Amino acid sequence: MKTAILPELPAFAHEPKPYNGPSAADVLALRREFVNPAIFAYYKQPLMIVEGSMQYVFDETGRRYLDAFAGIVTVGVGHCHPHVVAAARDQNERLQHTTTIYLHPNIAEYARDLAAKMPGNLKVCYFVNSGSEANDLALLMARAYTGNYDVIALRNAYHGGNQSTLGMTSHHTWKFNVPGGFGVQHALAPDTYRGPYGRDDREAGRKYADDVRSLIQFGTPGRVAAFIAESIQGVGGAVVYPDGYLRHAYEHVRAAGGVCIADEVQSGFGRTGSHFWGFETQGVVPDIVTMAKGIGNGAPIGAVVTTPEIARALTSRIHFNTFGGNAVAMAQARAVLQVIERDGIQANAAAVGGHLMAGLRRLQDIHDVIGDVRGLGLMLGVELVKDRTSKEPAGDACLRVFERSRELGLLVGKGGLHGNVLRIKPPMCITRADADFLVDVLDAALAEL
Ligand SMILES: Cc1ncc(COP(=O)(O)O)c(C=O)c1O
16 A cells, blocks of 8 residues: 655754764674663664754664654754854864853853843743753752742643652652652643543633642642742653633642742643643743753753742742753753744744644544544644544554654654654644645555555
8 A cells, every 4th residue: 555656854964974973883782792681673674863954854874864852852953953052162262171160251141131031030041951840850859949848730741750850740650669759749641532531522721620629628738838830741752731621620739828830831832833832832930940952942941930929939048950050051941942032943934834734634534543633833743543532552553653653754753641642743843845745644554554
């Protein structure tokens, strides 16, 4: 059933440099011997990527791929974006590191610029090195500020891989069988595809949020430190909450003395297209916002932004992070914000994301294996099922589409608890022609199932 004409990547004027390093097989052997054995490589034949330019990456043979996963939703404005590279290079050549014990303009100016992107009184910035660190700090902050201990997270959430954030993450596949997550409980995932309240239920947001209230009443002392939620669930498979969900959930949490944490690690920096931050699509203002990934377009940066009042709670002790706010990291993050403005990145996420969504919905009309197409802007998910009524996850089919897409020049992600959701989260500079290519590749791969 192979389609006769295979999709072709849109033309792109970038000649990758000759690659003279070790072969992919040698790198794999080195990795197997010397690197953390719990990491996994995508694809039966692991792919080695040695160069990138905007929305494309190149393997060691010079073959080009459309990168629709962006280093796991991280390279937001494009691989090696010239403005970002120039800012990092310039700072690298002047001064790389001193820490916050001395003054440096980059951290102060970037904090001002980042705070200007936040609503309400969210204007105090903390800098760390990853999303896990950001969420760990947010947890500490919430507990120190409220004097409460209990935390409500959501099922199907991913908040990080260190001990405290694994407690808030809620896929068994990531959780080690060791004590962790004391005081953390998980409310129903507000998933209108798989959960009890569907998209036809206009009250779904309120009903899912009722589970947060119920959990507070039945599972905690009635007082909580925090509620934490991704604004769109990422690792869980691009789950978008029903309207009103966060508004109602926040009300219940605040009534119990807790603060509300929005995890924007994947959904921030314009990715939803309609808004700069994912939580804005729900019409709420959190008390603490955590971010990472797209903030640095590939530099290891995380941040927590909160109110001066909450920040005061952490002044009772010294709080310090050696690399947090590093001069090079801040230069790169600042350049990313500038590019988002100058290149109209958010508007492109809205326009190309809408075009892509329309194409994916067309595929849903012709391929029964597609149970659901969802997402916002350029944070999209395609959920594959064996049967549209039972919704039995089609993990095998997903894997085959995923492998075949790579052969055809398209890299996508995979997610959901059952590994049956294709995750599409490309650099936000992709074009409509790229989106058409992506849809054509998935069409061809789905037709071969
Ligand atoms: C929503 C969310 N929060 C937190 C994290 C943890 O970020 P990091 O891997 O940088 O620690 C991730 C990583 O995938 C994430 O998707």
